[in-house]
Amino acid sequence: MRSIVRALRSIAELDSRGTAVTEFAIIAPVLFLISIAGFEFSRTFKYLEVAKMLSRETSSIAFRMCSGETDAQKANRCLESVRQDLEGFGRNLFEGTVVLVSLYRYRGEYGGCDGTIDRIAVAGAELRPSAIRFIESDATEEREPGELNRRVVCDNRVVIVSEVFIPYTTILTMLLPGIEQAGGFYDVAIM
Amino acid sequence: MMLQSCSTRRRSDRAEDGAVLVMMAFLLAALLAVSGLAIDAGNLFRARLALQKAVDSGALGGIAATIHLNDVVQGMSAAEQRTFIEARARQIAHENLLSDGLTVDPDINILPDYFPAAAGDGGTQRFRLTVRATADIPYLLLHLVPFEILGASSVGRSGAVNAAAAQATAERESATVSLVLDVSRSMACPSRGDCSCLTPERTDSCEDVAERMGVPTKIELLKSAVTTFVEQFDSGIDRISMVPFNIVGTTDNNYATGGKAVRFLPEDGESDVARQGFQRDRFQSALANFQAVSSTNVCDAFMQSYEEGRRVGLLHPDDPARNEELAVVYFSDGAPTAGRFLFSAPRELPAHGGDMGEYDYLHYSVQWVEADGSAGGSGYRSWVGPSPLVRSGSIPIDRVTLSPVTDGVPECSSTDGEAPSDRLRFDAVFDRCIATMAAHHPYETTATYGNNYGVDTPFRDGWREQYYNCAIEMADFYRNQKATVFVIGLGQPSTVFTEPYQDIDETFLRKDVFLSRVANDYTAAYRVPRHFGGPVHPEFSYHNYRTYAELQADHRSAEGLFIPVEESEELEEAFRNAATRILLRLVR
Numbered sequence: 150m151r152s153i154v155r156a157l158r159s160i161a162e163l164d165s166r167g168t169a170v171t172e173f174a175i176i177a178p179v180l181f182l183i184s185i186a187g188f189e190f191s192r193t194f195k196y197l198e199v200a201k202m203l204s205r206e207t208s209s210i211a212f213r214m215c216s217g218e219t220d221a222q223k224a225n226r227c228l229e230s231v232r233q234d235l236e237g238f239g240r241n242l243f244e245g246t247v248v249l250v251s252l253y254r255y256r257g258e259y260g261g262c263d264g265t266i267d268r269i270a271v272a273g274a275e276l277r278p279s280a281i282r283f284i285e286s287d288a289t290e291e292r293e294p295g296e297l298n299r300r301v302v303c304d305n306r307v308v309i310v311s312e313v314f315i316p317y318t319t320i321l322t323m324l325l326p327g328i329e330q331a332g333g334f335y336d337v338a339i340m
Numbered sequence: 341m342m343l344q345s346c347s348t349r350r351r352s353d354r355a356e357d358g359a360v361l362v363m364m365a366f367l368l369a370a371l372l373a374v375s376g377l378a379i380d381a382g383n384l385f386r387a388r389l390a391l392q393k394a395v396d397s398g399a400l401g402g403i404a405a406t407i408h409l410n411d412v413v414q415g416m417s418a419a420e421q422r423t424f425i426e427a428r429a430r431q432i433a434h435e436n437l438l439s440d441g442l443t444v445d446p447d448i449n450i451l452p453d454y455f456p457a458a459a460g461d462g463g464t465q466r467f468r469l470t471v472r473a474t475a476d477i478p479y480l481l482l483h484l485v486p487f488e489i490l491g492a493s494s495v496g497r498s499g500a501v502n503a504a505a506a507q508a509t510a511e512r513e514s515a516t517v518s519l520v521l522d523v524s525r526s527m528a529c530p531s532r533g534d535c536s537c538l539t540p541e542r543t544d545s546c547e548d549v550a551e552r553m554g555v556p557t558k559i560e561l562l563k564s565a566v567t568t569f570v571e572q573f574d575s576g577i578d579r580i581s582m583v584p585f586n587i588v589g590t591t592d593n594n595y596a597t598g599g600k601a602v603r604f605l606p607e608d609g610e611s612d613v614a615r616q617g618f619q620r621d622r623f624q625s626a627l628a629n630f631q632a633v634s635s636t637n638v639c640d641a642f643m644q645s646y647e648e649g650r651r652v653g654l655l656h657p658d659d660p661a662r663n664e665e666l667a668v669v670y671f672s673d674g675a676p677t678a679g680r681f682l683f684s685a686p687r688e689l690p691a692h693g694g695d696m697g698e699y700d701y702l703h704y705s706v707q708w709v710e711a712d713g714s715a716g717g718s719g720y721r722s723w724v725g726p727s728p729l730v731r732s733g734s735i736p737i738d739r740v741t742l743s744p745v746t747d748g749v750p751e752c753s754s755t756d757g758e759a760p761s762d763r764l765r766f767d768a769v770f771d772r773c774i775a776t777m778a779a780h781h782p783y784e785t786t787a788t789y790g791n792n793y794g795v796d797t798p799f800r801d802g803w804r805e806q807y808y809n810c811a812i813e814m815a816d817f818y819r820n821q822k823a824t825v826f827v828i829g830l831g832q833p834s835t836v837f838t839e840p841y842q843d844i845d846e847t848f849l850r851k852d853v854f855l856s857r858v859a860n861d862y863t864a865a866y867r868v869p870r871h872f873g874g875p876v877h878p879e880f881s882y883h884n885y886r887t888y889a890e891l892q893a894d895h896r897s898a899e900g901l902f903i904p905v906e907e908s909e910e911l912e913e914a915f916r917n918a919a920t921r922i923l924l925r926l927v928r
Contacts, residue, residue, distance in 0.1 A: 172360055183371065190378060194385055201389045205396050212404060213927055217920040219913070226863070259412050292438060301435045305401060305428055307408045337439045339432060340397045340404070 185320055193317075196334045199242050200313050204338035207235045207311035211250045212340045216307050221269050224252055228272035236273070239313065245333075249273035249312040251281060255303045262303035280335070281310055294335050301339065309340045376481035384504055387442060387475050391506035394436035394450075395471040399510035400927065402429030402452060402469045406512060407923045410572050426452040429471050442475055449474050456577065465577050465616055467512040474505045513926045514616055515578040516654060516664045518645040518823075519566065522672035524586040526848060527559040527632035531908035535848065546632075558673060558830070558908050563627045565911040569669070570623050572919035579604050580618045581648050582626060585641035586634035600626035604652045614652035614664075636847075637678035638858075639810035642670070646818055655821050666823040667922040669915075670815075670858065673830040675847040679807030804844045808854050809882045815858045816886060816897070824925075825900040826918045827859040830908060840878045852904060853878045859900035862888050 215227035228250045239246035251271035257264015271279050280295030283302070295312070302308045316333035405428040406413060413421055429452035437444055444450065451472045456465055529535040530550035537546035550557045566582070573580060582602040602622050605615040645668060649655040654664040815825050831850035834842040842851045857880065879887050891897040901921060903914045 169360060172364075176364070187378070190382065194382070197386060198389060201393050205393045208397060209400055212400060213924050216404065216408070217917060217924050219917060259409070291441070294439070297439065298435055301431055304431060305405060305408070307404070308401075336393075337436075338393055338397055339435050339439065340401045 189319055193334075196243065196315055196317055199239065200315050200334040200336040201338075203235060203239050203246070203248065204311050204313040204336040207231065207248055207250055207313070208309050208338040208340040210235070211252075211311060212309045215252060216309055218252070218269070219254075225270040225272060228252060228270050232272040239315070243315050245316045247273065247277045247314045249277060249279050249314075251279055251310050253302050253308045253310065255306050257303070259306070262300055264303070266299065266302050277314060279312060281312070281337070295337060297337075297339060311338050311340075312336070313338075373481060380477075380480050383477050387477050387504040388506060390437060390440040390442050391473045391475055391504055392508070393440070394433040394442075395473050395506045395508040397436050398429040398433030398450070398452060398471040398473075399469050399508040401432035402426070402454065402471070403467060403510040403512050403927050404924070405429075406467060407572075407920060407927075414571070422454050425454045425469065429454070429469060433471055433473055437473070437475075444473070444475050449476075466514055467574075467577070468509060469511075470507065470509045472505065472507045477504055511928045512923070513928060515573055515580075515667065515922055515926055516649075517573070517578065517580045517667045517669060517922060518649065519569070519580065519582040520641045520645050520668060520670045521562065521566065521582065521584045522586070522636055522638075522641075522674070523559065523562075523584045523630050523632050524636040524674065524677075525633055526636075526674050527557070527562065529558055531555045531558050531561055556908075557632070559630055559632045561908045561911050562671070563630060565915040566627055567623070568912050569915040569919050570618075570620065572916065572923065573618070575620055576617050578618065579614060579616060579654075580623075581645070582623065583641055583645045583648065584626075584630060585637060585644070586632075600629045602626045603648055604654065606652070612651065612653055614654045635677040636672065636674055637807070638670075638672065638676040639679040639807065639814050642668075642811065642814035642818060646814075646821070649821075657821075660821045663822040666818075666821070667826060667925075668815075668818060668823050669826045669828065669918050669922075671828045671830070671915075672855075673850070675844075675849070675851050675854070676807035676811055677804075677847050679810040805841060805882065808841055808844075808851075809880070809885075812854070812857055812880065812885070815860070816891070819860060819891075819897045819900075822896070822898075824898040825859050826921065827855045827861070827900065827902045828905060828911070828914050828918060829855040829902065830905045830911060832906065833904065837878070840880045850904065852902070855904075856902045857888075859902040860888070860891050860897060861900055861902040862892060863899070 211228055211231045214231060215224055218224035218227055232248050232250045236246060236248040239248060249271065250273065252269040254267045254269050255262075255264060256267055266283065273279075282293075282296050283299040284292075284296050285299055297310070313336045314333055318332075402425050405425055409428075413424060416424060430446050430450045433450045433452075434444070434446040437450075452469060453471070454467070454469045456467050525538060526535060528546040529537060530546065530553050532555045533549075533553060535546075536542060537544060537549045544552075546557060570580060580602070581604045584601060602618070605617060605619070606613075646655065649664075649666060650657065654666065656662050818825065829850045829852065831848065833852050834846065834849035836843040836846075840853045842849070842853055856877075862877065877888050879885070886894075892899075901918070903917060905911055905914045
């Protein structure tokens with residue numbers, strides 16, 4: 150009996166020589182995850198910056214070159230050429246980048262908001278549907294991405310909106326095959 | 341033995357039991373702190389990007405409001421304008437922030453500042469709008485970091501006031517515009533219906549026909565369109581000149597009509613340095629004097645427009661890089677029916693000494709009047725004239741009589757001292773005249789100008805092409821001087837596609853191939869319909885002609901815009917469109 154107890158005790162004491170390794174083995178995945186998270190974190194900075202920069206530039210260039218067009222066909226052609234240039238630029242940075250540009254014009258008495266808002270052109274719609282919706286609210290609560298206040302078009306008469314979508318996959322989903330992820334960075338610039 | 345309890349481990353080893361746990365506790369705390377800081381940094385970064393985008397959009401959008409909302413802004417006082425434009429900038433910036441999920445108080449956090457920059461700081465006045473924006477970002481841990489130790493004192497510690505900020509500036513530079521307007525005879529026609537009031541069989545004048553039909557004449561509609569155009573610009577900052585033309589363009593008086601041109605400021609005297617601004621009433625009185633007579637000399641019109649820019653130092657022939665960027669708005673309702681001939685290589689003028697360089701001949705068609713006042717035949721006159729395309733400024737020309745004032749120039753007047761009363765005698769004189777010039781200036785005798793202009797070869801065929809060619813050459817030259825050409829063409833389009841001149845003898849239809857090329861509008865350039873072998877951009881083929889591809893390869897040649905207009909009622913919209921395009925290109 151005593152020999153069994155002694156044997157058990159000695160087994161327990163033998164294990165104490167490997168406790169550090171075991172502890173590390175438990176913690177290691179957590180550490181691994183944390184380091185990946187850090188890496189992802191800095192990676193998202195790059196995506197974020199590019200998305201914002203692209204949408205800003207697209208709006209700016211499209212506004213200067215195309216916002217004077219009243220004819221829908223010419224506007225479409227103009228917007229399409231701007232869109233393609235910038236989408237190409239974005240694709241060089243990140244694959245699968247999609248850029249959309251649309252031109253809105255308010256037809257009606259200036260000052261009111263009852264007239265119609267014409268969507269003169271939307272370039273890129275065949276690649277991805279535009280998420281722009283006009284809402285009536287003046288409020289500043291949470292908005293869905295793509296919702297814009299109608300008032301902005303009424304008061305500025307001509308508005309160019311560019312949307313940029315850059316698909317993003319985390320490293321983990323790349324390492325673990327089979328997990329579907331349809332996410333990305335979506336940015337809107339209104340001018 | 342190994343199984344002896346506690347005998348292989350020394351006391352010091354046992355004392356370290358649990359050390360890793362303690363270390364992990366510290367490590368975890370540190371990890372959490374670092375994550376907190378990282379999250380704060382991420383938030384700040386995101387906020388900064390969003391703010392930057394918002395202020396950029398707000399600044400550009402605000403400046404653009406001065407263009408797109410020009411009719412709203414026009415009637416406002418300076419202070420009202422300022423408030424209005426700043427409100428637009430604020431609205432756009434706010435909208436961008438909201439779409440990014442950043443909630444700010446627009447009145448506190450978004451600060452636009454709109455003012456025309458003073459002329460003192462380096463030259464031209466321009467509109468400038470600066471937008472600043474800030475956002476409060478709630479910190480997780482950043483407020484605990486003692487930045488003061490490193491010397492920084494602006495980081496808020498209590499809930500992070502003004503944690504992220506961004507600024508952007510947009511400017512609308514001053515515009516320099518030259519209007520080149522066709523006031524030839526066809527402009528007298530009523531805006532609807534045919535132009536039979538110009539035929540010899542007519543019984544009424546065009547004005548009477550128009551009044552009977554209850555429509556304005558084309559020139560009336562042109563006047564209101566030009567008035568609308570001028571209204572889009574700012575009379576304190578932008579420069580506009582107007583060159584009405586028919587048989588010649590001029591900035592003194594229109595040679596044939598007595599109508600008035602409008603020059604860049606300063607008009608005369610004071611100095612030869614261009615001032616910013618223009619006077620609206622000068623345009624009103626000039627437009628009131630427009631009359632539609634005579635032919636269409638496009639080439640000279642461009643020349644006059646160029647020389648007006650040169651007069652006030654906006655354009656420098658010897659150093660085009662210093663030129664102001666100029667927008668030329670050329671309007672016409674028909675084909676060129678007068679112009680100059682260009683020769684392609686410099687030649688010495690043997691009998692008169694000195695290197696006269698290239699020069700060109702002014703050539704146009706006229707209606708002769710007999711000595712007794714009755715209508716004679718038609719004929720052609722030709723004079724030597726200087727042109728900025730060639731360095732022949734040494735041949736001064738009296739611009740009223742269009743005859744050279746210097747001796748020793750091969751004078752070639754088709755009158756040869758007296759007005760010929762019959763066509764045959766005139767033709768003989770004219771041929772001799774051209775032969776004289778040809779003898780002094782031998783030139784390529786290939787199909788350069790569609791004909792062989794030898795000493796004893798009749799030369800009348802192919803001269804109409806010269807008018808087109810000269811206009812294109814002049815527009816190309818102007819483009820090399822940093823101008824952009826906007827063309828507004830009025831009328832029914834010609835449907836002849838067999839040659840680029842689109843039926844040269846027809847002068848009333850709108851010649852889109854020619855007009856697109858004058859504008860260098862490659863994108864919307866006239867395309868030959870598919871069943872004729874198109875879509876292509878028809879090209880001309882005279883000597884030294886530069887194709888669209890060559891112009892595109894030349895980065896100096898700006899692509900302009902051709903605006904076709906079918907009905908005269910649409911003219912006002914076309915001019916407004918041109919004004920908007922010109923102004924938008926000036927937003928930086």
